[in-house]
Amino acid sequence: xxxxxxxxxxxxxVTGTCFADFGVNVTCVDxxxxxxxxxxxxxxxxxxxxxxxxxxxxxxxxxxxxxxxxETAIKESLVVFIAVGTPPKDDGGADLSYVKDVAxxxxxxxxxxxxxxxKSTVPVGTGRLxxxxxxxxxxxxxxxxxxxPEFLREGSAIExxxxxxxxxxxxxxxxxxxxxxDLYSPLYLIETPVLITNVETAELVKYASNAFLAxxxxxxxxxxxxxxxxxxxxxxxxxxxGLDNRIGPKFLHPGPGYGGSCFPKDTLAIxxxxxxxxxxxxxxxxxxxxxxxxxxxxxxxxKRALGGDLKGVKISTLGLTFKPNTDDIRExxxxxxxxxLVKEGAVVSVFDPAGMEHSRELLAxxxxxxxxxxxxADGASALIILTEWNQFRKLDLERIKGLLKEPRxxxxxxxxxxxxxxxxxxxxxxxxxxxxxx
Ligand code: UGA
Numbered sequence: 076x077x078x079x080x081x082x083x084x085x086x087x088x089v090t091g092t093c094f095a096d097f098g099v100n101v102t103c104v105d106x107x108x109x110x111x112x113x114x115x116x117x118x119x120x121x122x123x124x125x126x127x128x129x130x131x132x133x134x135x136x137x138x139x140x141x142x143x144x145x146e147t148a149i150k151e152s153l154v155v156f157i158a159v160g161t162p163p164k165d166d167g168g169a170d171l172s173y174v175k176d177v178a179x180x181x182x183x184x185x186x187x188x189x190x191x192x193x194k195s196t197v198p199v200g201t202g203r204l205x206x207x208x209x210x211x212x213x214x215x216x217x218x219x220x221x222x223x224p225e226f227l228r229e230g231s232a233i234e235x236x237x238x239x240x241x242x243x244x245x246x247x248x249x250x251x252x253x254x255x256x257d258l259y260s261p262l263y264l265i266e267t268p269v270l271i272t273n274v275e276t277a278e279l280v281k282y283a284s285n286a287f288l289a290x291x292x293x294x295x296x297x298x299x300x301x302x303x304x305x306x307x308x309x310x311x312x313x314x315x316x317g318l319d320n321r322i323g324p325k326f327l328h329p330g331p332g333y334g335g336s337c338f339p340k341d342t343l344a345i346x347x348x349x350x351x352x353x354x355x356x357x358x359x360x361x362x363x364x365x366x367x368x369x370x371x372x373x374x375x376x377x378k379r380a381l382g383g384d385l386k387g388v389k390i391s392t393l394g395l396t397f398k399p400n401t402d403d404i405r406e407x408x409x410x411x412x413x414x415x416l417v418k419e420g421a422v423v424s425v426f427d428p429a430g431m432e433h434s435r436e437l438l439a440x441x442x443x444x445x446x447x448x449x450x451x452a453d454g455a456s457a458l459i460i461l462t463e464w465n466q467f468r469k470l471d472l473e474r475i476k477g478l479l480k481e482p483r484x485x486x487x488x489x490x491x492x493x494x495x496x497x498x499x500x501x502x503x504x505x506x507x508x509x510x511x512x513x
Pocket of ligand 1: 196225226227229230285288292325328329331332334336337338397398
């Protein structure tokens with residue numbers, strides 16, 4: 076089977092490459108000629124562990140190719156995946172202009188039956204919109220529109236694609252479903268559950284899943300704040316909750332709030348979808364609000380630990396990305412906190428193993444950039460952990476203590492054990508694990 080994937084952003088590139096690895100012939104298309112030339116050379120424009128190797132392997136084995144020639148790619152394919160961006164608009168809704176452009180191009184190049192699949196996260200009703208666009212441009216060839224949402228996490232996208240918890244296929248016709256099932260047949264061997272449904276349901280599964288996970292995070296972040304007031308340990312509360320398999324242990328890790336290109340965008344989009352349909356999605360609206368408040372709560376925690384006034388106080392921060400194993404700083408709580416510290420007058424230094432480049436423009440001259448985890452600690456009044464990169468989990472604490480002006484670690488990702496650090500002479504502050512002081 077030959078398929079094409081339109082859009083070589085994060086979702087498109089991972090999807091195309093992984094299908095090629097399944098043995099499918101895949102053409103990845105993008106209008107950015109420079110990016111396509113890079114990809115042809117096996118150079119990857121995004122940070123994703125294992126992806127470069129998989130791209131090179133599948134180029135070599137001639138199952139994966141890259142082009143700007145959209146027309147030929149569509150004409151040669153039975154299945155056309157739409158994986159272009161759906162950036163948020165000012166009102167929180169998703170901007171569908173790229174999706175609509177692609178739908179028109181597909182219609183203009185239909186030369187036989189094809190399945191047109193949305194892989195980008197699109198508002199409910201987009202499948203129907205694509206159907207209308209393609210049907211209005213041409214009526215010579217039959218086609219089906221399907222929704223096959225992705226559930227890839229940055230940093231573990233290949234694993235998530237190859238061993239997913241589920242595959243969701245939404246379509247109106249049996250023919251489209253059979254073709255898509257065939258495409259995913261390697262996953263039957265590992266007994267991946269496949270949910271077959273209508274297009275609208277599949278579209279909503281994606282938003283509801285992300286909104287639920289975001290709500291789980293905001294929930295535990297509020298529980299952490301309660302823990303600090305009553306002398307409970309949020310880790311044990313999470314554990315106690317998670318052992319109930321109706322709740323599950325995942326996404327109950329407290330911290331500075333969720334970020335990235337998905338949760339913030341999708342939570343706003345689902346509340347907008349609800350609003351457009353005369354309904355208020357109260358829980359998710361609250362989850363968004365809690366996430367925004369979390370930055371403030373973290374800043375207050377830092378101020379409290381440092382005696383209230385941050386003016387001129389030297390602070391070393393570790394982590395800029397919204398989570399480890401990515402270079403993505405979009406909507407990163409770490410960035411929001413660094414900006415907050417700078418606003419309070421602190422003298423801030425930053426270090427991140429992969430997020431420094433992207434943050435330079437954003438933080439433009441307001442912070443100093445360090446070479447490693449230790450440089451910023453020299454003479455600082457606190458070391459703050461903002462992202463839980465593995466290399467921050469086992470810092471040389473003796474060295475840190477020798478460098479810091481005052482031995483103080485503020486661990487907003489709860490990667491250390493308070494008792495152990497206090498025994499080494501540190502003032503240690505975490506999220507939801509010790510009583511609020513002052
Ligand atoms: C998320 C979903 O997990 C994927 O299933 C989905 O496909 C993807 O969005 C998407 O829509 O494309 P991702 O944004 O890569 O994936 O990141 P996550 O690993 O879900 O983390 C999101 C944020 O939540 C991070 O800032 C992380 O630090 C935070 N988080 C996560 C917590 O604060 N606590 C937790 O317990 C878990």
